[in-house]
Amino acid sequence: MSETMTLNPKLALSMEPLVFLSLSLLPAIAEVGGETRLCGTNLKLLDPHPSVVATKLLERRQFRDCGKQFNMIACSWLQFMIHDWIDHMEDTHQIEIVAPAEVVGQCPLKSFKFYQTKEISTVSLQPNTGFINRRTPWWDGSVIYGNDEAGMRKVRAYKDGKLKISRDGLLEHDDIWIPISGDIRNCWAGFSLLQALFVKEHNAISDMLKEHYPEFDDEKLYQHARLVTSTIIAKIHTIDWTVELLKTNTLLAAMRINWYGIFGKKVKDLFGNIFGAELSGLVGLKRPQDHGVPYSLTEEFVSVYRMHTTLPDKIFLRDINDISNHKSAPPIQEEVNMKDMIGKEGERRLSKIGMEKMLVSMGHQSCGAVTLWNYPLWMRNLVAHDINGEERTDLVDMASIEIYRDRERKVPRYNEFRRNLLMIPIRKWEDMTDDEEVIEALYEIYGDDVEKLDLLVGIHAEKKIQGFAISETAFFIFILIASRRLEADRFFTTNFNPQTYTEKGLQWINKTESLKCVIDRHFPNMSKTWMRCSSAFSVWDSDPNPPNYVPLYWRLA
Numbered sequence: 274m275s276e277t278m279t280l281n282p283k284l285a286l287s288m289e290p291l292v293f294l295s296l297s298l299l300p301a302i303a304e305v306g307g308e309t310r311l312c313g314t315n316l317k318l319l320d321p322h323p324s325v326v327a328t329k330l331l332e333r334r335q336f337r338d339c340g341k342q343f344n345m346i347a348c349s350w351l352q353f354m355i356h357d358w359i360d361h362m363e364d365t366h367q368i369e370i371v372a373p374a375e376v377v378g379q380c381p382l383k384s385f386k387f388y389q390t391k392e393i394s395t396v397s398l399q400p401n402t403g404f405i406n407r408r409t410p411w412w413d414g415s416v417i418y419g420n421d422e423a424g425m426r427k428v429r430a431y432k433d434g435k436l437k438i439s440r441d442g443l444l445e446h447d448d449i450w451i452p453i454s455g456d457i458r459n460c461w462a463g464f465s466l467l468q469a470l471f472v473k474e475h476n477a478i479s480d481m482l483k484e485h486y487p488e489f490d491d492e493k494l495y496q497h498a499r500l501v502t503s504t505i506i507a508k509i510h511t512i513d514w515t516v517e518l519l520k521t522n523t524l525l526a527a528m529r530i531n532w533y534g535i536f537g538k539k540v541k542d543l544f545g546n547i548f549g550a551e552l553s554g555l556v557g558l559k560r561p562q563d564h565g566v567p568y569s570l571t572e573e574f575v576s577v578y579r580m581h582t583t584l585p586d587k588i589f590l591r592d593i594n595d596i597s598n599h600k601s602a603p604p605i606q607e608e609v610n611m612k613d614m615i616g617k618e619g620e621r622r623l624s625k626i627g628m629e630k631m632l633v634s635m636g637h638q639s640c641g642a643v644t645l646w647n648y649p650l651w652m653r654n655l656v657a658h659d660i661n662g663e664e665r666t667d668l669v670d671m672a673s674i675e676i677y678r679d680r681e682r683k684v685p686r687y688n689e690f691r692r693n694l695l696m697i698p699i700r701k702w703e704d705m706t707d708d709e710e711v712i713e714a715l716y717e718i719y720g721d722d723v724e725k726l727d728l729l730v731g732i733h734a735e736k737k738i739q740g741f742a743i744s745e746t747a748f749f750i751f752i753l754i755a756s757r758r759l760e761a762d763r764f765f766t767t768n769f770n771p772q773t774y775t776e777k778g779l780q781w782i783n784k785t786e787s788l789k790c791v792i793d794r795h796f797p798n799m800s801k802t803w804m805r806c807s808s809a810f811s812v813w814d815s816d817p818n819p820p821n822y823v824p825l826y827w828r829l830a
């Protein structure tokens with residue numbers, strides 16, 4: 274049995290995927306307006322009504338994009354990661370939400386049904402109940418490899434360590450057009466495109482390993498290629514995607530420190546991780562560090578990743594045969610409604626569009642801004658999927674569901690959430706934003722009871738730090754979990770070595786610094802022809818980052 278087979282906790286977890294989503298911020302007792310109050314939990318599930326919040330504060334009025342900062346590849350990457358990490362198990366019991374009279378005329382669904390989240394006993398005092406994650410929470414690439422034995426078997430080619438892929442470079446499909454991949458629930462064309470890109474990457478790594486280690490059988494090639502691919506995904510997320518999401522020098526430095534340490538890549542390449550977490554980075558630490566709490570992803574993490582506002586209403590397909598204007602956006606050829614890019618229909622369309630055109634088109638399209646009144650209307654009567662990718666018959670209003678979900682899962686509301694993170698709570702709406710229209714709308718729904726403010730609404734309403742595509746409140750959770758995902762995993766620590774990854778596998782990881790490197794590998798002319806910007810996650814015709822001769826750690830934040 275190979276080293277990776279015996280040592281791979283990710284593989285072990287893939288066979289046993291039911292991991293708790295613990296609630297790390299327990300309900301707190303707080304002094305609010307001179308009164309002692311148990312925040313969060315004493316607030317009712319329907320107070321204020323989720324459909325009212327969805328209609329009056331979330332639903333898109335006019336699409337707002339996020340400028341040149343983040344494109345549709347970055348938006349799809351979000352979902353690509355979510356489908357690697359989290360999916361709450363549902364109960365068999367259905368909830369029905371009926372829109373109240375005050376908004377019923379504005380709700381696409383007057384009422385809708387969905388499954389309650391399955392709640393189980395934690396056998397501990399606080400919290401005494403919790404929820405189950407159907408996906409493996411490790412950064413194990415389960416989004417392409419699967420979450421259990423059957424899922425893993427389905428995607429493997431069982432030849433030379435490879436995964437199945439169709440001749441056009443996209444995912445294979447079953448006879449009813451459901452894609453063959455690790456996770457296929459609620460998929461859309463942009464998401465399945467990223468899955469296909471990383472299947473290509475896995476297969477290229479298998480080829481490379483086969484060339485250097487001819488003695489490796491299919492199993493060994495698969496296991497090693499999987500480790501290398503998963504780590505490349507984690508690295509891109511850490512030092513490319515997150516850096517674009519939180520575009521400041523401080524965060525650029527922080528994320529690179531997470532991976533390479535303060536001494537940087539060159540020193541780490543020479544000496545490895547000999548100076549510890551701060552100086553040499555979290556990756557390659559001698560031992561995993563879970564700070565005394567077994568690793569899992571938390572409810573709060575799920576809540577701050579609720580970013581369906583990044584989804585647009587349409588996808589603009591570009592004419593990639595028109596190369597008259599080097600490195601500028603190719604002309605728009607067709608506009609397709611997002612709704613038609615989802616599920617089986619989306620897969621059929623993608624196979625006609627082709628991988629190259631879809632990538633270039635998504636690269637040139639800005640994604641939605643994380644702000645109020647930007648929640649896609651088309652998601653308010655959505656055909657959701659079962660875990661096997663089959664379409665459900667009951668349409669759902671996602672904007673209302675999301676408000677309900679956080680309350681149902683006892684995630685603290687906005688102010689208590691901040692208090693628990695030792696952030697300053699708000700006392701009045703003006704503490705959160707200076708936008709008069711937002712203040713007025715919040716007052717209309719929540720009165721002046723700031724303790725009632727839903728977390729989802731708060732993180733969309735909060736005034737953003739310059740350069741940040743997300744709120745400061747969400748950022749706290751992002752940054753905590755970003756480090757934890759690396760330091761708690763022995764495949765990024767104890768076992769980040771040539772014995773586990775192979776020498777050539779580690780070299781492959783080391784030379785891959787960004788998504789652009791992966792794109793260049795599989796589409797050698799694409800970035801040369803179409804990308805002006807520095808990161809594949811920015812809008813491709815935007816300016817590259819200007820050269821900065823000041824060493825990174827000396828730059829002003």
Ligand code: HEM
Nearest residue numbers: 348351352355359360361459461575578579580581657678
């Ligand atoms: C066309 C694309 C997408 C579709 C159709 C879709 C659909 C869905 C559906 C149906 C759910 C389950 C809702 C429930 O019952 O609680 C869900 C959950 C979720 N989605 Fe999406 N989604 C899409 C893209 C995204 C994107 C871009 C993000 C960005 C981060 C995202 C983040 C999440 C999160 C965090 C959850 C909660 C997961 C959980 O409760 O375990 N989704 N999505």
